[in-house]
Amino acid sequence: xxxxxxxxxxxxxxxxxxxxxxxxxxxxxxxxxxxxxxxxxxxxxxxxxxxxxxxxxxxxxxxxxxxxxxxxxxxxxxxxxxxxxxxxxxxxxxxxxxxxxxxxxxxxxxxxxxxxxxxxxxxxxxxxxxxxxxxxxxxxxxxxxxxxxxxxxxxxxxxxxxxxxxxxxxxxxxxxxxxxxxxxxxxxxxxxxxxxxxxxxxxxxxxxxxxxxxxxxxxxxxxxxxxxxxxxxxxxxxxxxxxxxxxxxxxxxxxxxxxxxxxxxxxxxxxxxxxxxxxxxxxxxxxxxxxxxxxxxxxxxxxxxxxxxxxxxxxxxxxxxxxxxxxxxxxxxxxxxxxxxxxxxxxxxxxxxxxxxxxxxxxxxxxxxxxxxxxxxxxxxxxxxxxxxxxxxxxxxxxxxxxxxxxxxxxxxxxxxxxxxxxxxxxxxxxxxxxxxxxxxxxxxxxxxxxxxxxxxxxxxxxxxxxxxxxxxxxxxxxxxxxxxxxxxxxxxxxxxxxxxxxxxxxxxxxxxxxxxxxxxxxxxxxxxxxxxxxxxxxxxxxxxxxxxxxxxxxxxxxxxxxxxxxxxxxxxxxxxxxxxxxxxxxxxxxxxxxxxxxxxxxxxxxxxxxxxxxxxxxxxxxxxxxxxxxxxxxxxxxxxxxxxxxxxxxxxxxxxxxxxxxxxx
Numbered sequence: 001x002x003x004x005x006x007x008x009x010x011x012x013x014x015x016x017x018x019x020x021x022x023x024x025x026x027x028x029x030x031x032x033x034x035x036x037x038x039x040x041x042x043x044x045x046x047x048x049x050x051x052x053x054x055x056x057x058x059x060x061x062x063x064x065x066x067x068x069x070x071x072x073x074x075x076x077x078x079x080x081x082x083x084x085x086x087x088x089x090x091x092x093x094x095x096x097x098x099x100x101x102x103x104x105x106x107x108x109x110x111x112x113x114x115x116x117x118x119x120x121x122x123x124x125x126x127x128x129x130x131x132x133x134x135x136x137x138x139x140x141x142x143x144x145x146x147x148x149x150x151x152x153x154x155x156x157x158x159x160x161x162x163x164x165x166x167x168x169x170x171x172x173x174x175x176x177x178x179x180x181x182x183x184x185x186x187x188x189x190x191x192x193x194x195x196x197x198x199x200x201x202x203x204x205x206x207x208x209x210x211x212x213x214x215x216x217x218x219x220x221x222x223x224x225x226x227x228x229x230x231x232x233x234x235x236x237x238x239x240x241x242x243x244x245x246x247x248x249x250x251x252x253x254x255x256x257x258x259x260x261x262x263x264x265x266x267x268x269x270x271x272x273x274x275x276x277x278x279x280x281x282x283x284x285x286x287x288x289x290x291x292x293x294x295x296x297x298x299x300x301x302x303x304x305x306x307x308x309x310x311x312x313x314x315x316x317x318x319x320x321x322x323x324x325x326x327x328x329x330x331x332x333x334x335x336x337x338x339x340x341x342x343x344x345x346x347x348x349x350x351x352x353x354x355x356x357x358x359x360x361x362x363x364x365x366x367x368x369x370x371x372x373x374x375x376x377x378x379x380x381x382x383x384x385x386x387x388x389x390x391x392x393x394x395x396x397x398x399x400x401x402x403x404x405x406x407x408x409x410x411x412x413x414x415x416x417x418x419x420x421x422x423x424x425x426x427x428x429x430x431x432x433x434x435x436x437x438x439x440x441x442x443x444x445x446x447x448x449x450x451x452x453x454x455x456x457x458x459x460x461x462x463x464x465x466x467x468x469x470x471x472x473x474x475x476x477x478x479x480x481x482x483x484x485x486x487x488x489x490x491x492x493x494x495x496x497x498x499x500x501x502x503x504x505x506x507x508x509x510x511x512x513x514x515x516x517x518x519x520x521x522x523x524x525x526x527x528x529x530x531x532x533x534x535x536x537x538x539x540x541x542x543x544x545x546x547x548x549x550x551x552x553x554x555x556x557x558x559x560x561x562x563x564x565x566x567x568x569x570x571x572x573x574x575x576x577x578x579x580x581x582x583x584x585x586x587x588x589x590x591x592x593x594x595x596x597x598x599x600x601x602x603x604x605x606x607x608x609x610x611x612x613x614x615x616x617x618x619x620x621x622x623x624x625x626x627x628x629x630x631x632x633x634x635x636x637x638x639x640x641x642x643x644x645x646x647x648x649x650x651x652x653x654x655x656x657x658x659x660x661x662x663x664x665x666x
Contacts, residue, residue: 058141118172128179250321264289348417348555399606417555571600
């Protein structure tokens with residue numbers, strides 16, 4: 001039996017007069033219970049359960065601050081739980097659209113590892129600079145807003161190497177953040193956990209030492225079956241996309257959701273989204289099974305009732321792959337109406353359609369680089385006089401290709417939807433060392449080209465290649481002024497953020513004197529514009545009967561005149577896109593010549609770049625309407641496009657409203 005100690009005992013504390021002697025015993029019991037609870041292991045949580053219990057979203061990094069709720073994006077639950085230690089999966093591949101919650105799910109995994117399953121972790125962004133930005137904007141708020149993480153990660157101190165912008169040390173592990181362009185960062189330390197974000201934006205090689213994904217994954221091999229690797233990305237170009245290659249080698253899971261009307265399970269496809277033309281707010285999804293329209297307010301229940309289903313047999317049973325489009329984006333994020341608006345706004349622009357397919361559908365873009373048949377182009381030439389701007393043309397650009405013994409220039413007219421007409425082909429004899437050649441090129445800048453409606457147009461922008469005798473090109477361009485002339489440099493490759501970038505200042509030489517920042521050089525992704533040109537040349541055209549009923553040429557149509565001879569057409573179709581293997585065994589898309597001369601294709605690309613530099617790809621409706629008003633061209637297309645021999649025709653009645661089926665891949 002316990003006997004209370006004397007109040008005179010030096011070990012006893014002060015007590016009240018009616019103390020029964022049990023106070024110290026109860027206090028000791030509380031301490032013992034707390035101590036015992038501290039010895040207990042943390043409950044076995046999955047990553048999604050941990051996120052629901054411990055993750056707080058910061059207002060600095062989230063549009064919906066507060067406690068994280070997996071129910072908001074139920075399709076992320078299985079993906080996150082595959083990253084839990086109890087699951088045997090070693091590699092998780094997620095090919096996805098934007099705005100589906102993938103970034104926060106990856107951050108949940110980082111938080112879970114720090115709190116529940118410590119170990120060395122490597123998080124890789126495309127570049128070191130992006131890794132630093134991600135650390136400031138995502139990782140720091142992740143730690144600061146979650147008390148359980150804040151007490152485990154050492155506070156940042158200038159003298160403490162345990163917590164820097166790219167390194168977060170915690171009990172039992174460390175988080176190293178780096179860029180795929182840094183071979184040193186990729187081989188810095190063994191890692192049990194590897195998070196590879198936006199892998200399609202990684203360079204082909206890290207500091208010339210090999211594929212960044214391969215280098216990073218090599219860090220985890222010592223952990224054998226206990227490792228976890230997460231690869232996440234929006235895809236880019238078919239044949240070059242890392243994430244698509246990884247996904248196709250997996251079990252290719254799709255998220256199946258129930259129809260609210262018939263209960264049939266199906267995964268959401270863009271071509272099942274229907275709407276009335278010009279009214280994106282009418283967008284509804286049509287069930288695969290019962291064809292009943294599904295309003296978007298059903299989406300929340302559909303997502304909650306969904307499940308991932310494998311659609312292929314994987315090459316590696318320890319790898320699972322997931323694909324998700326923005327059609328699944330929760331209500332309040334990216335609606336079906338906004339998706340339709342994005343699709344309609346993208347029409348006529350290869351770059352916009354490519355971005356839509358990558359970021360909205362989470363699918364790769366197919367570069368169709370097969371050269372059109374020049375004889376077919378010859379047979380469908382149209383009639384208008386050389387040097388005359390057809391009715392649909394609203395402004396002029398030119399592309400100039402400098403050769404050893406001549407300068408070739410093609411002048412193109414552009415209309416709505418980047419519809420284009422070849423207006424003139426000029427060959428200036430004499431190379432860049434001949435003063436008269438530059439004088440003739442200068443005269444072209446001031447020359448007026450008559451428009452079919454009676455006005456006269458001058459070249460709004462001329463893009464000139466700097467690949468041959470760049471100093472001479474820079475000198476001439478400076479003399480003309482960069483408001484009308486743009487020196488350009490072509491670069492290969494498709495994985496560029498923009499088809500045209502710049503301008504950047506480059507040194508130039510004038511009269512033997514070096515001028516610092518003497519020229520403004522634009523960089524042009526010629527691969528992108530070549531692929532676009534060939535796609536536009538293959539567009540189906542309306543028949544005469546269709547045009548009599550009000551049909552118009554599709555956006556991007558390229559009109560060629562009957563004075564364009566067979567040699568010029570062969571030059572326009574002189575290249576083909578092929579897939580080649582690098583010495584390291586990776587695939588690369590490359591343009592290869594089918595014949596030696598290709599000046600017509602080059603000048604077309606430069607003229608197209610000039611239109612991009614002017615901003616035609618981004619002009620609002622008001623700008624196009626203003627140009628049409630100045631030239632007296634009817635809005636929304638013109639029935640006389642491509643025929644300079646007839647007068648204006650009566651305006652067509654407005655087309656009847658119709659339902660659009662988004663089967664753009666047919």
